[in-house]
Amino acid sequence: MKILSDIIYKIKVEKEIGDININISNISFDSRTIVQGDVFIAIKGYDLxxxxxxxxxxxxxAVAIICEEIPTDVVANVTYIQVKNTSYALGIIASNYYNHPSDQITLVGVTGTNGKTTTATLLYNLFQNLGYRCALLSTIENRIADQKLNTRHTTPDPITINQLLSQAVEKKCEYAFMEVSSHGIHQERLAGLNFKVGAFTNISHDHLDYHKTFANYLAAKKKFFDDLPKSAIAISNIDDKNGLVMLQNTEAKKVTYSLKSNSMYKGKIIENRLDGMLLNFNQQEFWTSLAGKFNAYNELLAYSIALELGFESTEVLKALSNLNRVKGRFETYVSNDKKYIIVDYAHTPDALQNILEAINQIRTRNEQLITVFGCGGHRDKEKRPIMGKIATRFSDLSIITSDNPRDEEPEQIIKEIEGGIEPQNTNKYLSITDRKQAIKTAIKISKPKDIILIAGKGHEDYQEVKDERLPFDDMLIAKELLTN
Known part of the structure; x- marks a missing residue:
């Protein structure tokens, strides 16, 4: 049981009606979950x-209401607390309710368009291998020590975040690694959290269905660093043209990493193959099973964070060399007849181009590169023709298909993707609406040593069609088709 006055601590209250020294049982921003004795926080959301x-x-x-506008029909024996921004207040309330778990754990946040999941997962696995109990909050999964929990959002709501961090503290975790999305930053889901490290991977065209303009998207990412305290560390990729922008106004310690520019943590790719890379970080070489330049950046960021948190370079590189690939991120499989399958989450123009360039840098050119991809429904429509242009430019053959069409017509999405294909590449693609059939076709027309990239869904084990989530795992389906 908590006292209302304790959970509204540090919230700027504009108006107060009723008793704040009452007992409350739980907090919620979903009226459907409210039971006797709860506090309801009224959020002005994107849709509701x-x-x-x-x-x-x-x-x-509900015995207490946190709101931006006090209703005209005030109910007796109910306490009303008016604040300027309930989304921000929710984060503070959640932190108070769960006894400030982010103060009791080293919390690391990773933001950027691409690489968030891989880097956060690498960090979790790295620190576990170094002998520390850790928590992971990511797109693929949430983990507390060795316990795996399902997830549906890149950045969960503040109550869920603090609940998970509280469980991590109870299980004696010392570090927590968290993906930080632009939606989460803009919607104040990080309010009340004490980040020790904020890290930036890169930024490119994405989520403009939500942010409307790239400037707004950039500002959302930058806000994460602007809000870091002096005691924190801000680490940024300065090979990205907006890398230094992230550090402009932060009060945190500024740290840089790169493969091309002069930086505090400098990396270099010595050898790049489908089965891994030989890398040099700060004049020390090591082998990794991860492949592709983008993964060199992800590993360099993980390395930089570990060293900034006090770890020694050699032990970090040794642990990194023992890590496996992240599910759905350049995940590879070689069939009995030597066909290479690569499954990757690349669902933005930049990510798709990065992985295609990575494959083209590694391949011998004696084989065919076939790319199977689509674009999600009710997401940024501007990227569809761009991805069509990229896929057909960097592949020998592209098969355009459904991703997660949701309640859009997949044929219309495919048509918009086709709109970006350059005239000289119109003979380099097929359109097959059914995703399984598209994968089957790629396998059927491929020859031994050919490379088939299945992009866009990565780790997802479902396909969103209308209001349903149907079972669909790209890698499992590819293996099944190859076996049959």
């Missing part, structure tokens, strides 16, 4: 306004 559900929450037993 929680203020419309205040009376419903009270009817279900």
């Amino acid at each position: 306004d929680g203020h419309q559900y205040i009376q419903s929450a009270i009817h279900k037993g």
Whole structure:
């Protein structure tokens, strides 16, 4: 049982009606979950306004309401707390309610368009291998020590974040590694969290369905670093043209890494193969099973963070060399007849070009590169023709298919992708709406030593069609088709 006055500590209250020294049982921003004794926080969301559900929450037993606008029909024996921004207040409330777990653990946040999942997962595995209990909050999964939990959002809501961090503290985890999305930053889901490290991978065209302009998207990423305290460390990739922008206004310690520029942590690719790379970080060489230049950046970032947190270079590189690839991130499989399957989450123009360039740098050119890809429904439409242009430019053959069409017509999405294909490449693609059939076709027309890239869904084991999530795992389906 908590006291209301304790969970609103450090919130700037604009107006208060009722008793704040009452016992409360739980906190929620979803009126459907409210039971007797709870606090309801009314959030003005992207689609819904929680203020419309205040009376419903009270009817279900809410004893306190946190809101931006106090209703005209105030109910007796219910406490109302008015604040300027309930989304921001929710983060502070959640942190207070769970006894400030981010103060009791070394919290590392990784943001950027591409590489967040891989880097956060690498860090989790790296620190586990170094002998520390860790937590992971990522797109693929949440982990507390060795316990795996399912996830549906890159950056969860503040209550879930603090709940997970609280569990991590209870299980004596010393580090937590968290993906930080632009949506999460913009929606104040990070309020109340104490980050020890904030890291930037890169930024490119994505999520403009939500942010509307690239400037807004960039500003959301930058806000994460602007909000870091002086006690934190801000680490940025300065090979990205906006890498230094992230560090402009932060009060945190500024740290840089790169493969091409002069930086504090400098990396170099010595050898690049489908089965891994020989890398040099700060004048020390090591082998990694990860492949592709983008993964060199991810590993260099993980290395930089580890050294900034006090670890010794040699032990970090030794641990990095023992790490396996992240599921759905340049995940490879070689069939009995020597066909190479690569499954990757690349779902943005930049990510797709990066992985295709990585494959082209490694391959011998005596084999065919076939790319199977699509674009998700009800997501940034501007990237569709760009991805069509990139896929057909950097592949010998592209098969355009469905990704997660949701409630858009997949044929229309495919048509928009086709709109970006350059005239000289119109004979280098097929369109097959059914994703399984598209993968089957790629396998059927491929020859031994050919490379088949299946891009866009990566780790996902489902396909979103209309209002359903249907079982669909690119790698499992490819293996099944190859076996049959």
